[in-house]
Amino acid sequence: MENASLIFPAGEYSYERLHEQTAAYRERLKEQVVPGTVVALVSDYTFEAIALFFALHELKAIIVPITTRVEEEIENRLQTARCEVRIDIADGELKVQRLTPSVERFELVEQLKERGHAGLILFSSGSTGAPKAMIHDLDHLVDSYKGKRGKKLVFLIFLMFDHIGGLNTLLNCLAMGVTMVFPADRNPEHVAQLIERHRVNVLPASPTFLNLMLISGVTERYDLSSLRMITYGTEPMPDSLLVKLKEGSPRVKFLQTFGTSETGITQTTSKANFIKIDDPGTEYKVVDGELWLRSKTQIMGYLNASMERFTDDGWFRTGDLVEMGEDGYIRIIGRNKEMINVGGEKVLPSEVESVLYQMPGVLDCTVYAEKNPITGQMVAAKMLFNEPLTAMEAKRRVVDFCKTRLARYKIPAKVVVLKEDEHSERFKKKRIADQNHDPLLRGKSSDGFVTQRT
Secondary structure, eight states: OOSOEEEETTEEEEHHHHHHHHHHHHHHHTTTOOTTOEEEEEOSSOHHHHHHHHHHHHTTOEEEEEOOOOHHHHHHHHHHHTOSEEEEEETTEEEEEEOOOOSSOOHHHHHHHHHTOOEEEEEOOOTTSSOOEEEEEHHHHHHTTTTOOOOOOEEEOOSOTTSHHHHHHHHHHHHHTOEEEOOSSOOHHHHHHHHHHHTOOEEEEOHHHHHHHHHHTHHHHSOOTTOOEEEEOSSOOOHHHHHHHHHHOTTSEEEEOOOBTTTBOOOEEEETTEEEEOOTTEEEEEETTEEEEEETTOOSEESSSOOTTBOTTSOEEEEEEEEEOGGGOEEEEEEGGGOEEETTEEEOHHHHHHHHTTSTTEEEEEEEEEEETTTEEEEEEEEEESSOOOHHHHHHHHHHHHTTTSOGGGSOSEEEEESSOOOOTTSOOOOOOOOTTOTTTTTOOOOBOOOOOO
């Protein structure tokens, strides 16, 4: 840990400096933040934000990290979590604002206060409804990293500060005492520059972002030879895309990792596109093709939603569809809310995408469901090509290529030609799915995540 550091665009900081800054913030805030205070930390990764996070943890606060810069979204989160203090960071300085206290505090927040534990409130993406506020016992999460062996590695911290995957990667890296590199923004060019400059060894990312690196050509323009491992998750990885990535980086080990915002860390081992859950703190089972989890670090509950996706005995129905492999390995093949129902025939978007990625000239594709008056739903695809094409030309190529590779009902009946890549701010595919067929999932969302367990 002697030479390990945190590298930001604004400068490089030692672990000792982080410890000193944490202590300084703890001393400064101890009168304003008593145990159980709900505190919004409005910032993406900065040295000051990380030190503040740990200072609030030591003060036994309930931390609400918020990275969005849209004030309306910030206000919604402040109100939903019933925040009592808001802290912004500008030019390295803390701006502490006392908010009007809520008439009533959440029972789960009171439980944490009675335990003398810090808490963590995270929000789902809200892709299929209002974002859900999930509350974790932060002490339990932090304790799960104790006893890790130190390693001399350089990690690039890609996932967001308000995302369970980003926080878990941060905690894991700190526990191992590795050097961490924090990008100023998350675009392939900048990330590749940082990998080359700082000789990054481990890159956690999503399949969508890894494909963007291929599309942009950064894997050829920059020296990425320091990379030993790329971990991926948050969404299914099409088999053919994984093949392309491995061909482009033959010396890099690719590992699929898994977890959910609701259940926290899930330690896995990976083989090709299969994973094995071998975490002593996590149980799993597959029910009707769906993965169910029960963990020691799962959420205490939601602040603004029911626990209907949890069974009475604590199992969380992830919504992830899996197929069983050998020796206990499983493969994530999609989400049940994204399954396309074509006249009773079920279609997995990832299966179709894997075929489309093999088409000559295809740079990116996203398969999703659209309504159809005859079959109920039909398969549609948004596609990015390396040359200008009309929708009719693209459709003809897709049909010709897929007719010997896919059943007829799986072939996209509609093709939308994109002029540029399309993805969410968290670098996941933006699917347009009709969820009316599944009342359990209507208006619900759950974020999968990447967390590296080395």
